[in-house]
Amino acid sequence: QVQLVESGGGVVQPGRSLRLSCAATGFTFRSKGMHWVRQAPGKGLEWVAVIWYDGSKEYYADSVKGRFTISRDNSKDTLSLQMNSLRAEDTAVYYCARLSGWSNLDYWGQGTLVTVSS
Amino acid sequence: QSALTQPASVSGSPGQSITISCTGTSSDVGGYNYVSWYQQHPGKAPKVMIYDVSNRPSGVSNRFSGSKSGNTASLTISGLQAEDEADYYCSSYTTSTTWVFGGGTKLTVL
Numbered sequence: 001q002v003q004l005v006e007s008g009g010g011v012v013q014p015g016r017s018l019r020l021s022c023a024a025t026g027f028t029f030r031s032k033g034m035h036w037v038r039q040a041p042g043k044g045l046e047w048v049a050v051i052w053y054d055g056s057k058e059y060y061a062d063s064v065k066g067r068f069t070i071s072r073d074n075s076k077d078t079l080s081l082q083m084n085s086l087r088a089e090d091t092a093v094y095y096c097a098r099l100s101g102w103s104n105l106d107y108w109g110q111g112t113l114v115t116v117s118s
Numbered sequence: 119q120s121a122l123t124q125p126a127s128v129s130g131s132p133g134q135s136i137t138i139s140c141t142g143t144s145s146d147v148g149g150y151n152y153v154s155w156y157q158q159h160p161g162k163a164p165k166v167m168i169y170d171v172s173n174r175p176s177g178v179s180n181r182f183s184g185s186k187s188g189n190t191a192s193l194t195i196s197g198l199q200a201e202d203e204a205d206y207y208c209s210s211y212t213t214s215t216t217w218v219f220g221g222g223t224k225l226t227v228l
Contacts, residue, residue: 035217037164044121044222045156045164045207050215059215095163102211103152104169111163 002026002107004096009112012086022079022096022109030054030074033099036081038092039111046092049081050099064090086116122147122208122220129226135196138223140208141189146218148189152211155184155193158222159204167206168193195225203227 008020022034036048049060049070058070069082079096093111100106123141130136140147140155147153151171156164166175168184171191181196191210195202208220 037219044205045158045209045219047209047217047219050217057215061216097164101152101170102150103154103209104166104173104175105154105156105164105209106166106169106175108163108165 002098004098004107004109006094006096006109006112009094009114011115011117013118014087014116016086017082017084018086018114020081020083020094020096020112020114022081024077024079024098027098027107029072029077034070034072034079035097035099035105036070036079037095037097037105037108038090039095040089040092043092048094051079083114086114088116090114091116120218122210122218124206124208124220124223126221127224127226129228130195130198131228132198132200134198135194136198136225138193138195138206138208138225140191140193140210140220142191142210142218143189145214146210146212147186147191147208149213150211151186153184153186153191154209155182155191156207156209157202157204158207164207198227200227 003025051070067085095111097105098107155168158164172184
């Protein structure tokens with residue numbers, strides 16, 4: 001069965017960096033686009049970034065553009081999110097999600113909490 | 119990248135029907151049939167309920183349906199059940215090759 005497992009969250013000081021990972025199993029990872037979506041405590045969902053199935057294209061929300069980088073290793077079935085210059089407002093649970101078609105985020109991980117605080 | 123507009127809350131009694139709206143622009147909801155809806159229970163990951171405006175994934179109850187008119191998409195839940203109480207989010211693909219979510223709607227089953 002399809003499984004997405006995020007890791008790498010934790011407490012980090014403002015201005016520092018953190019790298020999240022998402023391990024995918026149960027499907028042909030290299031055939032699917034992948035997203036990162038976040039949710040600040042008590043708030044709604046916010047789309048963060050997408051990467052094409054082959055890694056050829058990446059797109060970002062304005063709120064993270066220039067600071068975050070999405071990447072994937074199709075040989076290891078792993079999705080990553082490199083987060084630099086972190087701010088307090090980046091504090092959130094970060095989910096990875098699989099994209100089927102153009103609008104169907106059909107599988108989500110359990111999320112990993114990132115807390116940016118001094 | 120402005121969030122899509124949803125009502126903050128809706129409520130209904132068991133057995134009733136409710137509709138949640140999701141208003142965007144011609145650059146997102148109105149421009150593509152790529153609207154999806156997600157249900158999220160407290161402490162859980164979101165679950166897709168509707169994709170491509172009106173398609174229901176296998177395993178999702180046929181009490182859930184989606185539609186779109188112009189820049190506004192809608193999710194209708196008929197025959198409300200206690201287990202439907204959750205937060206609901208719409209999402210749309212945009213002309214910038216980005217995606218955007220709505221602010222979320224808290225559904226209370228009275």
